[in-house]
Amino acid sequence: MKNKSRLLSGPYLFWAISFIIIPFCMIFCYGLTDKSGNLTLANILSIATSEHSKALSLSIELSLIATAICLLLGYPLAAILAHMKNSSGVIIFVFILPMWMNFLLRTLAWQTLLEKTGVINTVLSALHLPTINIINTSGAIVLGMVYNFLPFMVLPLYNSLTKIDENVLNAAADLGANAFQTFYKITLPLSVPGIISGITMVFVPALTTFVISKLLGGSKILLIGNVIEEQFTQAGNWHLGSGLSIVLMIFIIINMLLSAVFDKDGEGSVL
Amino acid sequence: MKKRAFPGINTVLKKIYIVLIFIFLYAPILTLIVLSFNSSKTRAKWGGFSFKWYILLFSNRDIMEALSTTLSIALLSSAIATVIGVCTCVGLRKMKSTSRSVIIGVTNIPMLNADIVTGISLMLLFLSIGMKFGFGTILLSHITFNIPYVILSVMPRMKNLNTPVYEAALDLGASPIYAFFKVVLPELLPGILSGFLLAFTMSLDDFIITHFTKGAGIDTLSTKIYTEVKKGIKPEMYALSTIIFVSVLILLILVNKPEKAAKDDVAPPQPVVIP
Numbered sequence: 001m002k003n004k005s006r007l008l009s010g011p012y013l014f015w016a017i018s019f020i021i022i023p024f025c026m027i028f029c030y031g032l033t034d035k036s037g038n039l040t041l042a043n044i045l046s047i048a049t050s051e052h053s054k055a056l057s058l059s060i061e062l063s064l065i066a067t068a069i070c071l072l073l074g075y076p077l078a079a080i081l082a083h084m085k086n087s088s089g090v091i092i093f094v095f096i097l098p099m100w101m102n103f104l105l106r107t108l109a110w111q112t113l114l115e116k117t118g119v120i121n122t123v124l125s126a127l128h129l130p131t132i133n134i135i136n137t138s139g140a141i142v143l144g145m146v147y148n149f150l151p152f153m154v155l156p157l158y159n160s161l162t163k164i165d166e167n168v169l170n171a172a173a174d175l176g177a178n179a180f181q182t183f184y185k186i187t188l189p190l191s192v193p194g195i196i197s198g199i200t201m202v203f204v205p206a207l208t209t210f211v212i213s214k215l216l217g218g219s220k221i222l223l224i225g226n227v228i229e230e231q232f233t234q235a236g237n238w239h240l241g242s243g244l245s246i247v248l249m250i251f252i253i254i255n256m257l258l259s260a261v262f263d264k265d266g267e268g269s270v271l
Numbered sequence: 272m273k274k275r276a277f278p279g280i281n282t283v284l285k286k287i288y289i290v291l292i293f294i295f296l297y298a299p300i301l302t303l304i305v306l307s308f309n310s311s312k313t314r315a316k317w318g319g320f321s322f323k324w325y326i327l328l329f330s331n332r333d334i335m336e337a338l339s340t341t342l343s344i345a346l347l348s349s350a351i352a353t354v355i356g357v358c359t360c361v362g363l364r365k366m367k368s369t370s371r372s373v374i375i376g377v378t379n380i381p382m383l384n385a386d387i388v389t390g391i392s393l394m395l396l397f398l399s400i401g402m403k404f405g406f407g408t409i410l411l412s413h414i415t416f417n418i419p420y421v422i423l424s425v426m427p428r429m430k431n432l433n434t435p436v437y438e439a440a441l442d443l444g445a446s447p448i449y450a451f452f453k454v455v456l457p458e459l460l461p462g463i464l465s466g467f468l469l470a471f472t473m474s475l476d477d478f479i480i481t482h483f484t485k486g487a488g489i490d491t492l493s494t495k496i497y498t499e500v501k502k503g504i505k506p507e508m509y510a511l512s513t514i515i516f517v518s519v520l521i522l523l524i525l526v527n528k529p530e531k532a533a534k535d536d537v538a539p540p541q542p543v544v545i546p
Contacts, residue, residue, distance in 0.1 A: 005447075009362030009374065012355050012418065016377045019415040023392030024380065030395055077292055080285045093523065098296050100519045101303065104478055104496045105512050108504065109299030112306070112314050119302065147295065200383065208385035211478065215500065225387055232391060232483065242395070245388050256383045 027249075031242035043243020052227060052244065059223040060251075062138055063206035066145035070153040070202045071195065073146070078157035078194075079187075095151055107144050107215045114140055114216075136218030144212040145202075152201035160194025161187070196262040200255045208248060224248060300516065307509035314504075324510040331507050333495070338511065340406070341475060341491040348413035349421075349470035355414070356421025357463055360429045361451075378419045389416060390483030397484065404486020412484045413477065417470035424466030428459050 034040045046052055098106065113119045114135040121131040134140045164187060172182045210225030217223075224244065231241030307325070311318025328334060363371050381389050393412045402408055432455065440450035456463075478493035485494055496508060 006362050006365045008358040009366065012359040012362075012422075013374070015355060015415070015418065016374070019393065019396070019411065020377055020380050023389075023396040026395040026399065027388065027392050073292065076288060080289060094293065095296065097520065097523070098300055099476065100472070101300055101512050101516045102493060102496060103476060104493055104500075105303055105504070105508065106299045108496075108500065109302040109306075112302050113298060147299070150292075150296070204383065204385050208387045210387065211497075228387060228391070232394065238395065238398075241391065245391055248385065249388060252383070252385055252388070256379075259383070 027242045027245055029242075030239050031244075031246040034239055043240050044246055046240060047244060047247045051222075052224070055222045055227045056224045056247070058138070058221070059207050059225065062142055062223070063145065063203055066142050066149065066206045067153075067199055067203045069142070069146050070150050071198065074150060074153035074157055074198065075195075078154050078161055081154070081158050082161035095154060099151065103148060104211065104215070107148065107212055110140070110144060110147065110216060111135065114143075135216070136220065138217065138221060140216040141213050141221065141223075144216045145206045145209065148212065149202040149205055152205070153198040156197035156201060157191065157194040160191045160197075164190045193262055196259050200259045204252055204255055207251060303509050304513050304516070307506065307513040309506065312503075312506060324506040325514075328507040328510045328514075331505070333490075334492075334505070334507055334511060337490045337492050337495040340489060341493075344406070344409055344413055344491065345471050345474040348410055348417050348474050349467050352414050352417035352470050353421050353463060353467045356418050356466060357425055357459065359418070359422055360425045360459075361455075363426075364429060364432075378422050381416045382419050382423070386477075386479035387483075390480040393480065394483040404484065405489050408484045408486065409481055409489070409491070412480050413474045416477070416480060417474060420469045420473060421463075421466035424469060425459055425462040428462035432458060 031043050032039060032041070034042065047056060111118070114132070115121070116131075116133065116135070118135070124131050134143070168186060168190075169182060172186050177185065208225045210223060210229040213221055213223040213226055228241050228244050228248070231237045231244065235241075306314060308320050308322070309317055310321030310323060359374070363374060366374075390412070393408075393415065397404060397408050397411075437450055437454050440454050441447065445453065476493070477491075478497065481491050481494055482497065485491070490498070492508075492511075496504060499505060499508070
């Protein structure tokens with residue numbers, strides 16, 4: 001078995017090369033050539049056109065806001081959950097369950113909730129409160145991002161917070177640290193792998209989404225994901241689409257490197 | 272721990288916070304369930320309580336076809352991914368650490384990469400080798416993004432494997448394959464099972480990668496919903512997703528209950544987590 005068992009990873013090696021590595025290179029092949037096959041940087045440089053750079057900067061802005069909100073909402077939540085030892089299994093289960101309903105439908109349901117005469121506004125006006133009007137704005141897109149990706153933030157945070165040894169916290173208290181010092185000097189640094197992993201898990205899908213912007217942003221707001229998707233499904237310009245994807249991948253790779261540096265042991269992983 | 276971290280926050284506030292997040296996460300789901308009983312065809316107004324979409328659902332051939340495509344792709348892709356993934360994990364154990372970390376690194380690409388990029392890259396691959404877009408291309412793509420989930424679920428179990436027991440089996444005359452099935456596989460089983468479930472769910476819920484690799488004439492539930500967005504979603508879809516949601520809810524409650532009794536297991540069973 002010793003020598004032969006190594007061969008068992010052969011099929012995956014073949015699979016990974018054909019369906020992960022080669023396709024990855026294909027994006028570069030298409031992105032760096034034009035339709036007649038000549039080498040060009042035009043596809044990548046087209047990110048500088050005002051339409052594309054506007055879409056990219058809006059995507060970055062919205063996904064950063066969504067990531068920050070997810071972190072602010074998710075950290076206390078993960079901390080509360082990590083502290084509730086017996087019920088945490090049930091509660092985690094409750095927070096994961098929404099993912100079993102199709103994500104397009106869940107996002108669409110926000111339309112019904114947010115519309116001018118939607119559920120939320122009906123309740124607000126019944127209570128004589130000012131109504132909110134965020135459907136088809138970037139606010140609705142951020143809400144959709146936070147809604148869809150919050151669990152991706154909570155789970156890595158929860159995993160890294162439950163791994164903190166209680167004795168370390170007790171030692172800090174015994175040595176005279178107050179609650180704030182304990183949190184700032186111990187809990188926070190020890191949960192950094194979870195924070196980084198959570199940020200990666202939220203930022204990448206938020207940056208590249210085209211579905212949420214399409215469903216909640218009306219058709220007026222274009223994110224970089226929408227621009228790329230259109231190149232492939234409508235405009236049929238795969239070269240341009242690939243070129244823009246390469247630009248997008250720069251951000252993704254930065255993110256991957258960050259998580260590789262801060263989370264060497266995969267401590268903050270979702271699984 | 273928490274008490275020291277935020278001393279001012281007492282239990283009541285914590286509970287309120289959890290409930291608020293709970294409402295945020297479940298409001299859309301409740302909306303969909305309510306809409307599935309709405310006898311009016313539009314989302315905008317309430318036309319009275321009715322079961323009619325549940326009855327019409329089963330005679331809607333389009334939706335039933337999409338459902339069967341979705342389920343067969345999810346089942347096939349997760350089963351194949353599980354076999355390949357488990358073999359890989361067994362193989363990785365005997366590999367040099369450098370080649371092992373290369374493989375793990377490659378495995379992380381589809382996990383960390385954006386779905387849109389994965390989808391586009393696979394689409395370009397199928398285009399350039401002239402493969403016909405359809406069931407086959409969707410299946411290949413789903414296997415591709417499912418294998419990493421299986422590997423990442425099985426790997427931790429593999430690391431904690433009780434090697435002396437396996438060696439004892441060999442010393443006592445078991446063939447390596449017999450020993451593998453009798454000793455190693457049962458120990459890996461919880462990891463394999465959660466990997467399979469995870470892969471199944473990821474496949475079931477995927478939209479973006481399917482969108483780019485499906486071709487015309489075939490639809491999964493996700494892509495069907497996406498094409499219906501402009502025309503207005505058929506209320507049968509709400510009925511179907513309510514049925515799926517409620518059955519998964521019941522199933523998960525049944526599956527997770529006995530886990531409590533087995534809590535003192537050596538490696539705690541991983542909760543079924545669906546990112």
